[in-house]
Amino acid sequence: MSAAAAPLCVLNRLSKRFGGLQALSDVSLEIRAGSVVGMIGPNGAGKSTVFNLISGIAAPTSGAITFAGRPLSALRPDQIVARGIARTFQNIRLFAFSSALENVMTGQHVRMHATLLDSLVHTPVHRAEERRARERARELLHFVGLEGRAGTLARHLPYGHQRRLEIARALASQPRLLLLDEPAAGMNPREKDDLAALIERIRLDGITVLLIEHDMRLVMALSERIAVLDHGEKIAEGPPEAVRRDPRVIEAYLGAGPHTERQEP
Amino acid sequence: MLRPLLRYAWVVLIPLVPLVDRNAAHINFLADAGAFMLLALGLNIVVGFAGLLDLGYAAFFAIGSYAYAMLASPQFGIHVPFWVMLFVASGIAAVFGILLGAPTLRLRGDYLAIVTLGFGEIVPQTFLNLTQYTNGPNGISSLDQPTFFGHAFGFNPVPYFYVMLALIALAIWLATNLRDSRIGRAWMAIREDELAAKHMGINTTVAKLSAFALGASFSGLAGVAYASKLQLVSPDQFQFTVSVLILSMLVLGGMGSIAGVLVGSFALSFINNFLLPQATNIAHGFGLPLDFTNYRFMLYGVILVAVMLFRPEGLIPSRQRRAELRAPLSDPALAQRENAEYSGSTS
Numbered sequence: 001m002s003a004a005a006a007p008l009c010v011l012n013r014l015s016k017r018f019g020g021l022q023a024l025s026d027v028s029l030e031i032r033a034g035s036v037v038g039m040i041g042p043n044g045a046g047k048s049t050v051f052n053l054i055s056g057i058a059a060p061t062s063g064a065i066t067f068a069g070r071p072l073s074a075l076r077p078d079q080i081v082a083r084g085i086a087r088t089f090q091n092i093r094l095f096a097f098s099s100a101l102e103n104v105m106t107g108q109h110v111r112m113h114a115t116l117l118d119s120l121v122h123t124p125v126h127r128a129e130e131r132r133a134r135e136r137a138r139e140l141l142h143f144v145g146l147e148g149r150a151g152t153l154a155r156h157l158p159y160g161h162q163r164r165l166e167i168a169r170a171l172a173s174q175p176r177l178l179l180l181d182e183p184a185a186g187m188n189p190r191e192k193d194d195l196a197a198l199i200e201r202i203r204l205d206g207i208t209v210l211l212i213e214h215d216m217r218l219v220m221a222l223s224e225r226i227a228v229l230d231h232g233e234k235i236a237e238g239p240p241e242a243v244r245r246d247p248r249v250i251e252a253y254l255g256a257g258p259h260t261e262r263q264e265p
Numbered sequence: 266m267l268r269p270l271l272r273y274a275w276v277v278l279i280p281l282v283p284l285v286d287r288n289a290a291h292i293n294f295l296a297d298a299g300a301f302m303l304l305a306l307g308l309n310i311v312v313g314f315a316g317l318l319d320l321g322y323a324a325f326f327a328i329g330s331y332a333y334a335m336l337a338s339p340q341f342g343i344h345v346p347f348w349v350m351l352f353v354a355s356g357i358a359a360v361f362g363i364l365l366g367a368p369t370l371r372l373r374g375d376y377l378a379i380v381t382l383g384f385g386e387i388v389p390q391t392f393l394n395l396t397q398y399t400n401g402p403n404g405i406s407s408l409d410q411p412t413f414f415g416h417a418f419g420f421n422p423v424p425y426f427y428v429m430l431a432l433i434a435l436a437i438w439l440a441t442n443l444r445d446s447r448i449g450r451a452w453m454a455i456r457e458d459e460l461a462a463k464h465m466g467i468n469t470t471v472a473k474l475s476a477f478a479l480g481a482s483f484s485g486l487a488g489v490a491y492a493s494k495l496q497l498v499s500p501d502q503f504q505f506t507v508s509v510l511i512l513s514m515l516v517l518g519g520m521g522s523i524a525g526v527l528v529g530s531f532a533l534s535f536i537n538n539f540l541l542p543q544a545t546n547i548a549h550g551f552g553l554p555l556d557f558t559n560y561r562f563m564l565y566g567v568i569l570v571a572v573m574l575f576r577p578e579g580l581i582p583s584r585q586r587r588a589e590l591r592a593p594l595s596d597p598a599l600a601q602r603e604n605a606e607y608s609g610s611t612s
Contacts, residue, residue: 055464057460057463057464076463076468077463077464077466078463078464078465078466078467078468078469081464081465081466082466086464087464089461089464093458093460093461094458094461095453095454095457095458095461096457096458097457097585097586097588098453098457098585102450102453105450106450106451106453106454106462106465106467107465107466109447109450109451109454109465109466109467110465110466110467111466112447114446114447114448116448116475116479118446118447119442119443119446119447119448119449120439120442120443120446120479121439121442122442122445122446126446126447129447130445130446130447153588155588169465173465173466
């Protein structure tokens with residue numbers, strides 16, 4: 001990590017309790033601007049909880065999140081999107097009965113300025129903005145490889161395309177930080193390669209990526225650093241090579257060697 | 266090729282109706298049907314666009330009507346002109362739309378329906394019990410007749426027909442604009458997946474309140490036009506059955522579809538105010554002591570059940586509604602996820 005650049009996003013000792021369940025305890029992480037940071041860990045390790053705290057659906061029990069030098073506490077999800085954080089969902093949550101184009105145009109909501117009055121009478125300002133939004137949506141569909149599918153209802157797209165459409169919709173809000181929650185889930189190896197190339201192009205566009213992913217090959221190849229969660233705690237963090245060799249990670253997550261059984265708590 | 270032609274044919278033909286059909290009762294019926302078409306267009310914004318089930322929409326109709334009754338009648342000696350009242354009443358209804366919307370923002374589906382149902386009951390009850398202002402069950406009568414450049418409308422239904430036509434045209438234009446706009450997409454997003462909508466940067470509070478306010482404002486227009494035509498308002502015009510009737514119009518025509526809602530509202534108005542009374546007259550002509558209007562709700566029930574069985578998306582569905590109810594899923598796993606419970610909103 002370069003010493004000069006301040007991190008884009010800092011998680012400072014985040015904890016989250018759901019009733020009796022400690023979903024997350026004292027997780028800290030610095031995300032450098034322009035990097036891809038991977039987050040791995042077994043199911044239930046608290047990865048999605050981290051995403052929910054950053055994107056504002058849930059508030060941390062303790063700890064704080066700083067984004068671009070400013071705290072994110074007490075902001076609503078839509079305000080957090082306005083600050084420049086967009087996300088996708090582990091279980092795809094597209095607007096299933098709208099077209100791919102409409103999905104991406106909806107994603108631009110926060111960057112559009114039409115007031116209720118503009119919408120009501122379709123002022124020239126509104127029409128010009130709609131035209132730009134439509135063009136931008138087409139560009140984004142092209143960017144994720146969905147050109148030609150603009151008019152298809154989201155639910156009629158094949159699964160891999162739905163994942164890409166979610167990414168396009170998230171990019172539509174012009175984020176600085178993109179949270180991808182298991183984007184490769186359910187993809188075949190070819191689709192995963194395409195996805196890896198897409199994430200790399202997103203990074204080259206200057207967008208920082210925090211990536212939850214179970215596919216080790218993908219996450220190791222893409223990430224500059226990887227954080228490993230287990231039972232709500234961060235048990236390791238570092239460059240992929242170091243994480244891969246970390247004995248705690250091997251024990252907790254990678255399932256150890258062929259001759260050792262994984263110990264269940 | 267034919268479709269756009271048909272669309273413009275309507276625009277030319279409908280205004281000619283009073284010139285061809287000289288029967289005042291027919292024009293009177295059409296003007297009354299127009300009020301319900303306006304109401305249906307308004308409710309469609311709340312239920313069809315934003316997906317907020319409102320079972321008390323007649324309350325806004327009542328508020329619009331009573332606004333005219335109080336501000337344009339001898340009741341308080343205030344005589345605001347009809348044309349001004351159209352704006353004033355839709356503004357008042359919009360304010361009440363926000364007042365109702367605000368406490369229901371966290372509610373969805375059935376819970377929202379129950380609260381709006383309560384509101385729909387409270388409003389007519391309030392007008393009933395505020396006897397010193399509203400004359401209670403007798404209602405307010407002798408409302409001002411609209412005038413157009415000094416000419417009073419009188420008891421001729423034809424001018425009301427044209428007023429309704431103009432208001433419906435305005436409402437169609439506004440509703441279409443709203444659907445194809447930034448706020449329209451925000452409503453679509455909330456209807457389909459409220460959590461995802463929030464994560465698209467949509468302020469769901471503002472979007473929902475906008476839907477309630479705009480939806481209510483349409484019924485303000487309908488209320489003024491209807492009250493001025495009838496020259497009387499009373500609490501029993503705004504019973505729960507009116508809310509249900511308007512909602513049935515949406516279901517029959519196709520929720521979220523502007524053309525569908527117009528067809529549905531006209532069809533039910535036609536049955537309610539034309540077909541059944543005419544059938545009763547004919548029966549009486551043959552000396553049969555039948556009153557078909559008593560079977561109105563039975564007939565609605567049969568129609569609605571038939572629609573649900575054979576065409577659940579309505580007569581002229583919106584593209585999205587048709588997809589929801591007809592289209593097969595490309596991916597069985599998606600169907601499973603769709604059935605999974607609404608998760609994530611733990612805050």
